Amino acid sequence: MSATATLSNSDILSSVAEARAAYVAGRPKSQALHDQALAVMPGGNTRSVLSYGPFPTAMARGEDCRLWDIDGHAYLDLCGEYTAGLFGHSEPRIHAAIAQAMSAGLNLAAVGEAEVHLARILCDRFKSIELVRFTNSGTEANLMAITAARAFTGRDTILAFRGGYHGGVLTFPLAGTSQVTVPFPVVLADYNDTDGALALIREHAAGLAAVIIEPMVGGGGCIPARPDFLQALRAAASEAGALLILDEVMTSRMSAGGQQDRVGVVPDLTTLGKYVAGGMSFGGFGGRADVMDLFASKLPHAGTFNNNVLSMAAGRVAMGEIFTADMADALFTRGEALRHALNEACAGLPMHFTGLGSMTTPHFRNGPIERPYAATPEEDGLRELFFFDMLQAGIYLARRGMVALSLPVGAADLERFVAAVGEFVQSRGALLRQIGY
Secondary structure, eight states, rough: OHHHHHHHHHHHHHHHHHHHHHHHTTTTHHHHHHHHHHHHHHHSSSSSGGOOOSOOOOOEEEETEEEEEEOEEEHHHHHHHHGTOOOOOHHEEEEEEEHHHHTTOOOOSOOOOOHHHHHHHHHHHTTOOSSEESSSSHHHHHHHHHHHHHHHHTTOOEEEEEEESTTOOOOSSSOOOOOOSOOOOOOEETTTOHHHHOOOOOHTGGGGEEEEEEEETTTTSEEEEHHHHHHHHHHHHHHHHHHHEEEEGGGGGGGGHHHHHTTTTTOEEEEGGGGGGGGGEEEEEEEHHHGGGGGGGGGOOOTTTTOOOOHHHHHHHHIIIIOOOOHHHHHHHHHHHHHHHHHHHHTSSSEEEEEEETTTEEEOOOOOOOOOOOOOOOHHHHHEEEEEHHHTTTOOTTTTOOEEEOOTOOOOHHHHHHHHHHHHHHHHHHHHHHHHO
């Protein structure tokens, strides 16, 4: 490591240490709760993405796009429950739908009207979905979609992309493998590398069941796929006799018909999750009728809570009444303007926001950024510093920096965030200039 790099990393580490100390001093109740949690849960949590050092902030309540932690701090919520919190914390129509469903009884062990209505809404909205089934999470939806593709084609292998995330047991690191990933035979390609991906599809065509991809890498940094890349995958999958699965668990919010509608790509199967049930647990997968018909005969698909009355009732209102096509387009436009303003605030420095519409993530290097990458220690330090500085400014983001706007976030809230990023750039500019990526 060069002397300059050593100096910059030392400066970043000392700044992070100061930010951590201030964080700890201001959150004694969150620290005490974390200590209690360590005694009964490995790592002190039951959801890895919420675990970060020195301990995570524990929230007490939320309202609209506001959060309050157990130490009394208030925040503008721009994490948006990692895209699941699209409707904020207190949408009255969703609350009313849930209360009405509860009043009619839980755990009915039967089919119901609400699930049929929600299925019709989704089939009407997504051009690729002729038939749909529900699960409890996006992870389950992707597992079932891959299972359907393997059964339909009679083949085993799937092609996925390095740095991709399709659920807790479908994670594909940049290097190596994940011990928790289901052991499907997998071939990995580089995101947005058209020539490389097409070569792999042709090489493995005889055994290839499916190509699975997010139209924008979410966990890997909100990096969009180029439309021509997705279109090339669509053609190559068809040529190979494999199915194209678009994981729109996050990106379906980009329009009434998802990101697939914006780029003009119709997959064989689409997976959904996150916000669709208005904040209740939800996953869904659907697509071509001839593929989905396997679940009417050949393939069983169990799940006690697949059609639970709370998710079905909330989803029916969320997707049928609230998140209309006009609302989706307005949110997309608002997010695009936000990202432009954020990048203007960072102009001339190695800090760049990527994303689509209402989702964005900062990178501590110059753009453009086309695929996930292994961050340097300096970049990791700046990302942590950004997270703590935003908390200090009363803005709650994902620990990795990702922003997912909810519908209650207004113009003044966005201006506040842009201003906070501008202050970060000013106060931490010397550190950013030292790394110079």
